[in-house]
Amino acid sequence: MIAKWIDDKLRRMFYHVGRAVVFLPAPFILLPLVATGLLGYFGLQKLQISDDLEYLFTPNNGQAKSDRQALWDAGFEITDRVAWGSTARIIIQATDGGDVLFRDDVVTEILRFHDVLRTTNTTSGQTLDTICERTFDGTQCRLSNALRLMIDAGSGANLSNINLTYPYYNPNGLNYSLGLYLGNELGGVALGTDGRTVQSSTAVQFVYYAWSSEWRDTFLEVCSEFKSDKIVVHYTTYSALQDEILALPLMVLPYLAAAIALLVLFSVVSCMMLDWVTTKPWLAFMGVVSALLATVSSFGLVLLAGEAFSTLVAVVPFLLIGVGVDDMFVMIAAWRKCDLRLPVQERTGRAMADAASAITITSITDCVAFGVGVISVFPSVRLFCIYAAVGVAFDYLYQITFFAAIMSLAGRRERANRHCFTCCPVLPQPEAQDKSAAYQLCCAGGVSRQEDAYENPGKDGKSNKDPLMTRLLYKYLAPVIAKTPTKIVILIVYAGYLGVAIWGCLQVNIGLKFQNLAADDSYVVDFYSADEAYFKNYGPKVDIFVTETLEYWTEDVQQAILDKLKVFDESPYFFDTSETAEVWLRDYLRFLNQTGNSDAATNKTAFLQILNDEFLPQFGSHYIDDIKFADFFTNITASRFYVLPNDVKTKEREKDMMIEARRIAEMGPIKMVAFAADFIFAEQVVAILPSTLQTVGIASAAMFVVSFLLIPHCVATIFVTFALVSIDVGLVGYMALWGVQLDIVSMTSIIICIGFSVDFSAHITYAYVSSKATAPQEKLAEAFRAVGMPILQASLSTILAMVVLAFFPAYLFKAFFKTIFLVMAFGASHGLVILPALLTTLPTCEFGQGETKIDEEYQMEAWVNGGAPSRLSTHSLSPSKLGHKPTDMNGVTRTASLPNLPKLGSDNPYFTPEMRNWLKWVNEPKTGIDNPVMRDQKWEVSEL
Numbered sequence: 001m002i003a004k005w006i007d008d009k010l011r012r013m014f015y016h017v018g019r020a021v022v023f024l025p026a027p028f029i030l031l032p033l034v035a036t037g038l039l040g041y042f043g044l045q046k047l048q049i050s051d052d053l054e055y056l057f058t059p060n061n062g063q064a065k066s067d068r069q070a071l072w073d074a075g076f077e078i079t080d081r082v083a084w085g086s087t088a089r090i091i092i093q094a095t096d097g098g099d100v101l102f103r104d105d106v107v108t109e110i111l112r113f114h115d116v117l118r119t120t121n122t123t124s125g126q127t128l129d130t131i132c133e134r135t136f137d138g139t140q141c142r143l144s145n146a147l148r149l150m151i152d153a154g155s156g157a158n159l160s161n162i163n164l165t166y167p168y169y170n171p172n173g174l175n176y177s178l179g180l181y182l183g184n185e186l187g188g189v190a191l192g193t194d195g196r197t198v199q200s201s202t203a204v205q206f207v208y209y210a211w212s213s214e215w216r217d218t219f220l221e222v223c224s225e226f227k228s229d230k231i232v233v234h235y236t237t238y239s240a241l242q243d244e245i246l247a248l249p250l251m252v253l254p255y256l257a258a259a260i261a262l263l264v265l266f267s268v269v270s271c272m273m274l275d276w277v278t279t280k281p282w283l284a285f286m287g288v289v290s291a292l293l294a295t296v297s298s299f300g301l302v303l304l305a306g307e308a309f310s311t312l313v314a315v316v317p318f319l320l321i322g323v324g325v326d327d328m329f330v331m332i333a334a335w336r337k338c339d340l341r342l343p344v345q346e347r348t349g350r351a352m353a354d355a356a357s358a359i360t361i362t363s364i365t366d367c368v369a370f371g372v373g374v375i376s377v378f379p380s381v382r383l384f385c386i387y388a389a390v391g392v393a394f395d396y397l398y399q400i401t402f403f404a405a406i407m408s409l410a411g412r413r414e415r416a417n418r419h420c421f422t423c424c425p426v427l428p429q430p431e432a433q434d435k436s437a438a439y440q441l442c443c444a445g446g447v448s449r450q451e452d453a454y455e456n457p458g459k460d461g462k463s464n465k466d467p468l469m470t471r472l473l474y475k476y477l478a479p480v481i482a483k484t485p486t487k488i489v490i491l492i493v494y495a496g497y498l499g500v501a502i503w504g505c506l507q508v509n510i511g512l513k514f515q516n517l518a519a520d521d522s523y524v525v526d527f528y529s530a531d532e533a534y535f536k537n538y539g540p541k542v543d544i545f546v547t548e549t550l551e552y553w554t555e556d557v558q559q560a561i562l563d564k565l566k567v568f569d570e571s572p573y574f575f576d577t578s579e580t581a582e583v584w585l586r587d588y589l590r591f592l593n594q595t596g597n598s599d600a601a602t603n604k605t606a607f608l609q610i611l612n613d614e615f616l617p618q619f620g621s622h623y624i625d626d627i628k629f630a631d632f633f634t635n636i637t638a639s640r641f642y643v644l645p646n647d648v649k650t651k652e653r654e655k656d657m658m659i660e661a662r663r664i665a666e667m668g669p670i671k672m673v674a675f676a677a678d679f680i681f682a683e684q685v686v687a688i689l690p691s692t693l694q695t696v697g698i699a700s701a702a703m704f705v706v707s708f709l710l711i712p713h714c715v716a717t718i719f720v721t722f723a724l725v726s727i728d729v730g731l732v733g734y735m736a737l738w739g740v741q742l743d744i745v746s747m748t749s750i751i752i753c754i755g756f757s758v759d760f761s762a763h764i765t766y767a768y769v770s771s772k773a774t775a776p777q778e779k780l781a782e783a784f785r786a787v788g789m790p791i792l793q794a795s796l797s798t799i800l801a802m803v804v805l806a807f808f809p810a811y812l813f814k815a816f817f818k819t820i821f822l823v824m825a826f827g828a829s830h831g832l833v834i835l836p837a838l839l840t841t842l843p844t845c846e847f848g849q850g851e852t853k854i855d856e857e858y859q860m861e862a863w864v865n866g867g868a869p870s871r872l873s874t875h876s877l878s879p880s881k882l883g884h885k886p887t888d889m890n891g892v893t894r895t896a897s898l899p900n901l902p903k904l905g906s907d908n909p910y911f912t913p914e915m916r917n918w919l920k921w922v923n924e925p926k927t928g929i930d931n932p933v934m935r936d937q938k939w940e941v942s943e944l
Helices: 002-023 025-044 053-057 063-073 104-119 145-153 156-160 213-225 240-251 253-270 281-304 311-337 344-373 379-415 437-442 451-455 468-482 484-505 523-534 555-570 584-594 598-602 604-619 621-626 651-666 679-710 714-737 744-769 776-807 811-839 853-864 913-923
Strands: 088-094 186-191 198-208 231-237 542-546 627-630 635-643 673-675 887-889 892-894 930-935 938-943
Touching: 002 025, 002 344, 002 379, 025 281, 025 379, 053 240, 053 379, 053 679, 063 542, 063 673, 063 679, 088 104, 088 213, 088 523, 104 145, 104 156, 104 198, 104 213, 104 231, 145 156, 145 198, 186 523, 198 523, 213 231, 231 240, 231 523, 240 253, 240 311, 240 523, 253 281, 253 311, 253 776, 281 311, 281 379, 311 344, 311 379, 311 744, 311 776, 311 811, 344 379, 344 679, 344 744, 379 744, 468 484, 468 776, 468 811, 484 714, 484 811, 542 651, 555 584, 555 651, 584 598, 584 604, 584 621, 584 635, 598 604, 604 621, 604 627, 621 627, 621 635, 651 673, 651 679, 679 714, 679 744, 714 744, 714 811, 744 776, 744 811, 776 811
Parallel strands: none
Antiparallel strands: 088 198, 088 231, 186 198, 542 635, 542 673, 627 635, 887 892, 930 938
């Protein structure tokens, strides 16, 4: 089986790496430190935070971008410039939530605010009046229609006397213009019985155009300092979101420090034992340091490669230290499984071999998951996955080099019976009976060097003693899960979990809101919340344009355009164009009929002459920018009109409106293009679901292949893939019920989920099918003993790494915490409950009944030299082995636990002179770090 062959090669490779690390640890420690220093120093110098919202959060192949370019190439500007073409915007509400139009006190405060804003000098001494964008005639600043009406009226009472209508106000009764558009300036409007006359408005929006960074700063200063007991001002600028996003990475640094402190504390506490020698606090601390080194190295390398840094990438360090600590727990668990009588070099090699497949599978699956995310159409997701994938690779490299070397040094300390904190030699408990109580409590520990105690290290119950949580898992949880009634209960609970998850998937809201990109206390959040609440009844004006030369004086072209308008009228996504849309061709044809020039409608020369000489200069001046002429006004090369969307309060509705506009524009004999500035970001909603499904599909297929190659049981591979899909479904469903939308953040979290869910599943599945036991309950007990506690530690450590983000004042980071918490909770429950229940139904796996070449070679070597077999881990002491009959090898009876050897040190025909010297050394009281190792098939004493 290919999985067995790969597993054997991995174990042998890691076995030799482990021995090499112990033999010469200095390079394995120094090289990662030097690499981290160099990469970190030179990489961070190239740090450049990207704040381009359009680049980061919209698909890079979006149709809206090409449509916008076509609009510009035709010579048009975007009709609706309120959201994406203005310098600054304000939304004003009354403090009591009442009307803001017809109350004198409120209108007076609004005009006072405007005067302060208009007259305040910039740092260079300029005011709004001197640098504002001018109207067409150049006589005054371009202001919002509602603000102009307030200025002209002077008071609320006067404003109430003009019979204001909505969404258009046409005071002059012009036939060929709908009048002043107020649809995006008045919010929360109450209309009279005629459906047009304004009775009240709870919010008003003003837009300012002044392309000066100095005035923008002045605007922000005035808005933040303005005080009034009558009105509340919400404000933003064209660069506000970018500025707020740029501030988030710096804000997250204290939270990262807190996460590191929590992980250090958790790692140290979870690796502590009651024995002051075998406990490993410093090793746990260095495991976190290894993860930090990998994070710095990966960031430095990616930055040196020229990639940008986005706000989402600020979450990557939290993930990487969690992944690194996960691998550390697996390595320490493998070390504890090994027979402590082994020399440090051999024990480290065997621990590395035992952890090889586990950390390799998880690292490969994480890298593959993030690698698939690199192909995402969203640059922010692509950047996140690049940093994460490189970080996981560095973490894997540093685990098998830097951390392995540190672990070997900890092994030397343990072998020399030195205290875990002071590294001073101490006495084991059996030999410290004559010492003080304080010494026995705070210093004594380790394995007794007395001959009998060392020959049978497990008989006192302290050597190689499993942590309490590990014992609870394999002694109590494993037998319970293996019972049929328990499996039925698990199945019922799982069905409930899956049902709620599927229901939650149906409640998912798609799309990223702008207010979710900034900190919770940002002025931007207040503005966009008010905008969403009051100004979405009328959506942005949608340009419908054609860039090919058409014969507008023919009946076919005229009818095709009028038919297209009729389709818009019938669509539920748009208002009636006869009341809300200004269409130059329709108004011009009406003008020709009303002036007695109906024959000119089908005569090219008359059509163009009257259009240029009479209609555009006098009656249709507002259409001048909607028609592009060529060849000295003898042809029309491009033209446009606009339509008004109806009720776009949600991202889903906005997306559907965009699709409908494009469909109508492209239908019929004349192919037109629909575009609005909001379409750029609406395409995120269009692309997010298919992109997520594509990423999940490719990653799941890749996970299946990796699991098939590395887990030696085909059915177990199917179980791992099942767990992946199950956890993903649970994540999407429950995150929707927890208030997390399907957006860029959750898409990134789903990619993370793919890797992490396979981690837990692969750990338990590999340990189960690799067990030497035969009975399912025994195999499960061994699996829990091997990886049960690392799974718990990994899930808890990752949650601890992310829990500080639950208190971060920004949706982006809170959403990451929620999704990662769900991934860890579901992953751990699948790994410790659901998958074990499924695995115990598998037939006996033949892979687990044999031994790897490392086992065979080392055990043969041990028997030949009269020693004990080294495989005294969970496998050699499993209950299933106790029932095996003793076997003979070279005349020595081999039992299930320890070989029946003569007393160590006595005449044994299998002991070489070197071995006798080694046994003599063992029985002597030693405090150094001397250790026996095998060289050239002979035992000799050397300093390790």
